[in-house]
Amino acid sequence: MIFLNHIYLIPLLPAFGAAVMFFFGRRLQKSSVSAICVGVVVLAFLMACGCVLQYTTWAAAHDHQPYEKIVYTWLGTDTGHTTYTTYSGSPATFRADAGFLLDPLSAIWLLFVTGVGMLIHIYSIGYMGHEGGYYRFFGYLNLFMFSMLTLVLANNYVLLFVGWEGVGLCSYLLIGFYFHRKSASDAANKAFLVNRIGDAGFILGMFFVAWICGSFRFVDVTAAARSGQFHIGDPLITAATLLLFVGACGKSAQLPLYVWLPDAMEGPTPVSALIHAATMVTAGVYMVARSNALFVLAPTSMLVVAIVGALTAIFAASIGLVQNDIKRVLAYSTVSQLGYMFLALGVGAFAAGVFHVFTHAFFKALLFLGAGSVIHAMSGEQDMRNMGALSGKIPTTFHTMFIATWAITGLPLMAGFFSKDEILWQAWKFNHYLWAIGFITALMTSFYMFRLIYLTFWSPSRVTSHEIEHHIHESPKSMTVPLVILAFFSITAGYLGVSESMGGSNRFGKFLEPVFANPVVAETTPATEEGSKGTEWLLMLLSVAAAGAGWYMASRAYANAGKGYVEPIDAAAPPVYDVLLNKYYVDEGYDYVFTGRRKVGDVRLGVMGLGEASSWFDANIVDGAVNAAGWITRLTATISKWWDTWIIDGIGVNGPAILARMLSYPARLFEWGLVQWYALVMTAGLAGLLFYYVYH
């Protein structure tokens, strides 16, 4: 139990690495930076392995309960000052612990986040070796690992949100790693802002959950949701889950918030592999899977998740068909695969979705790292139109990437075959249209992935300069070894979840059963009719055929693509090609509708235009009315003052005074102010009177 008891060390180890880089990184040698930052992640990985091992034995003895380790109460108290009333009227306490939850779901994320993270850290030693800001890069990576592990291990929504925001911040920092390049800092801002929209939804959803269930803790929420006190289709739960799904859309790049992910490829390639393919973007899937007990109570939300997932899958795949930047192809592929995962969640096949996350983490990380290795070999060239014939020059990269391509397209015997077929099978059982979308997406996936392989490795060389041609070299060991390890897992990860119809035991699904088993839904809805094995095999053959067809079409189109080759879609339907190449003009559309970058004359369009119009209305009409009222008041006041001054005071009050003054003027003449004159007059008067009386 030593590992389980100290599970909090798993996130804290990378946090320590990040702190060291923050305070001392500038003064450290590159070798020390690598040792510390990679070392802590390796330790975290070993720790995670130990924890999961111990958990499996612990769970066997404890009825497969989730293991919770609460370190301390982080928000709220037991003093009763932070209580509120839930929707149903029962009292609840606002409380969030710094607590860690280990159950099969978080165990899976824990393992592949630390595992893939460790490999990508090792890879970065080679990839970033010549770059400036080495310690900064590794510090951010470690900070990311800390946030992601907090997200995965959190035992409540609030702490999960801390990790959620932390990975968003690290994503921002790492996309903008080359911040002196404007496109990179723009992309970083875009990612951050688009994620904010999702986060707003998540926060609202989180508080809805607390309002409905009276707790942020996953175990409490799950228990409440499965207690049978809510009826299926409860509008409040539908609202809560839809809001949570908005958050998932932002983080996991689903329609309509996916726009940040392709631009996020401005970051260094290991970042694209770690954050924008393997781990962070699956946080949305994790959160929805974590809230599965709520989602199954809201069929509307489930349908929305499934439809958005399916549409995102086909939408992104179609854009990926014609992109020329090797990393952008992979970015759209990631969006598309995330769509698959949400499709699986939406049709209720949580285990299948999680399984695809798991396999996708390996092969997509491998594809990105391989792409990074190609870019490394090509001296920074990312445009596939300027590549070709690299298979012999960088064989390790080629072979591992070929395995990953095999895996993602769903060709047999590799990881993606098992996980993707499981999803398509579950989609078929749910709704044939959703299956059809997934099927066409599988065809597109195969086409664009083999297009990537052909243009990069097999077609004739289109390298632009001899200098680059001469410089092409296989990457160092620190880069190729992770590729090989990831390739190994891209082959083997799928065998954990071989479905029963194929003779496997679906150990992956069984492992996750304690998380997703839901007594409420099992009781209230009749178990889905088990499709016949025959249908399942038929669908499997169909999707393998689709993958093969994609490969065949790609080979027809690109096997001999020399300089100035023509895209088949461009040749067949130029307008379609234009639309796809410009990503359905979604960014432009957003510019028109949301960002306010477009103007007609002086009038801004879209929401910002509406804002400006409102602002103008406020400044001119509303304030104008206010000012008019002010002016009228002032005018009447002026008239009133004039009346008061000249009529009331002037004629009424001062008039009699002036009149009195004028009339009294003669009287005033006697009063000239010299006292002695008065005395003289008095004396003379007295003398006069005296004379009068004496001589009268």
Added chain:
Amino acid sequence: MDAMLHISTLHYLVLSAALFLLGVIGVLTRRNVIIVLMSIELILNAVNLNLVALSHYWQGMSPRLGGGFGDVHGLHGQVFAIFIITDAAAEAAVGLGILIAFFRNKETVNVDEVNLLKW
């Protein structure tokens, strides 16, 4: 000789009238308030002299002829003079007090500059 040596009531009255005239002329002509006050003293003292002299004159005469009234034997005039002396002292004190207050405001003691109450 007798007529020369004897100072009659008339002498007092003449002196009193002279003092009174001096006082009136002083009050009417001098600008300095202190001298005006001194002149008022002259007027008051002329009156005093008049009172005392006539009081003395009337003494011993029968009341029928205007002599002493009742039991006091014609000392009214002299008592009056005492009152006026007291009154003059009070008047001088008040007058000088006003004068000092006035001087603090106007920095002058000239009576023709005291015209604040003029319309």
